Amino acid sequence: MDWDKLRIFHAVADAGSLTHAGDVLHLSQSAVSRQVRGLEESLGTTLFHRHARGLILTEQGEMLFEATKAMARKLDTTAARIKDSEEHVFGELKVTTTTGFGTLWLVPRLAKLYARYPDLKIDLLLEERVLDLPMREADIAIRMKEPSQADLIRRRLLNIRIRLFASKEYLDRVGTPRTMADLSPHRLICQNPATPQVSAGAVLAQTLLAQNMASTLLINSYFGVLQGVLNHVGIGILPDYLVTDFPHLVRVLPDIESAEVPVFLAFPEELRSSRRVAAFRDFVLEEIQSLRRNLGE
Template identity: 80%
Template sequence: MDWDKLRIFHAVADAGSLTHAGDALHLSQSAVSRQIRALEESLSTTLFHRHARGLILTEQGELLFEATRSITKRLDTASARIRDSEEHVFGELKVTTATGFGTLWLVPRLPRLYARYPDLKIDLMLEERVLDLPMREADVAIRMKEPSQSDLIRRRLLNIRMRLYATPEYLAENGIPEQLSDLATHRIICQNPTTPQVSAGASLVQTLLAQNPRSTLAVNNYFGVLQAVLSQVGIGILPDYLTNDFPNRLVRVLADVESGEVPVFLAFPEELRASRRVTAFRDFVLEEIQAWRRVQHALVAEGESHTGHA
């Protein structure tokens, strides 16, 4: 098949209009129409239903559009990889991670990445659904479990746990729980048990709800839980990676209560091993993890020092 005709077909199918496709391709509407007719003749099929309101793909058109869309994505990837250089990191990078980790840990650190690579364009997709990396739904993923898909390069970043936190003001007004049963007089803030989340977090939620707390607030992501805790709504179940960023606002409650360990992995397709954008992002995240660990160790040491003096 003639690639020029396929390129024009893809633009028309994507725009749903001969006129809009022509504008994007800098071709007249008649030229676009001629190319589509020629392609239909060469395939002996009809690719579009023509209506007054625009064009709708036929079943055969849908099949061809799926193929051209896949080809276009691979060409875009190849083009970006070719443009990448040792000195200059630029272009689009699609990153996916969970809503909580993305909003609470990653996004606050991105200014330092952009300061280093100002021409980088990040498309950050925050959702609990696991995107298909080999099918290029995303370039890089940060996930709360080891990826099971094949042909992925993966790196364990850290291990996290879900713990109980509240503000000093809340505890001063409502008292500090000393054992699990004391939660019966408090409001628990947690992710809704039916919300997609790591199994360790869900197990901890079930354990705490079994204490029949006075009241609950269920939120569908950790960002909402954090805001509720900072607003002194109650005691919240939060990942421990937040502690460094809110050292004076979050106080751990019931130090012996926590979830099982949750591994955090960074992964990307094998075919992007040589991508400068992926390498730059991976190295940045690893540097930030190391910095986080240093602060974490310092905070632990400081807490132990205060305990010793007491």
């Protein structure tokens, strides 16, 4: 089978248009069309339904597109391994983690990683959705639960808990609660329990919201909750890994906290020898060791 024709077919299937594929490949629309027709003739089948709005893959076209996607992923992985030098870490690394951990803990530390590897290019995907690492939606993930996908190398980094924090200024103004009953005159700042988040955090928020506090502020990210606490708006529900960067926060009701939340780092088995993955993994492990000392683990 002609590899060049397969490459052009893949670009057309991905773009859904001869014109857009031609732009990507720097070929004319007619040249792209001829190559696709030639592939269809060699296979003895139709790969696309053609209509005014673009191209739609036939059943046979879908089968071939799945094969070319797998080939493209394998080629990307191979190219990454080839580019990884024994002495120099460079190139692109796609990292995924939760919005809270990414914005509040990881991003503030990346300057140290870039100082060590200035040619590294990180594409950071912050979302609660678990991306498919074997399908190369990301190269490496930090998640708040053990990954269930097969063919992954995984390592537990630490356990965290969600707790109550406030600023000293807020507590001086409103008072420090000593029991759950003392929370009623306070304002609670937390993620809405319906917001995608670790279940332990949602359970704690639901428990505290049931206390009929005088006022609440619901925000769909821990970053927003933290800003509310730092600006003396109320008592916030926040992950304990913040104590390293915000040591002046005051913990409220020390007996009230979520269940343990495990934090895992994972990446595909096929990237075991990647220098970029190893560099990022080792950097995170170093920073986690410092965090664990601060948390008293």
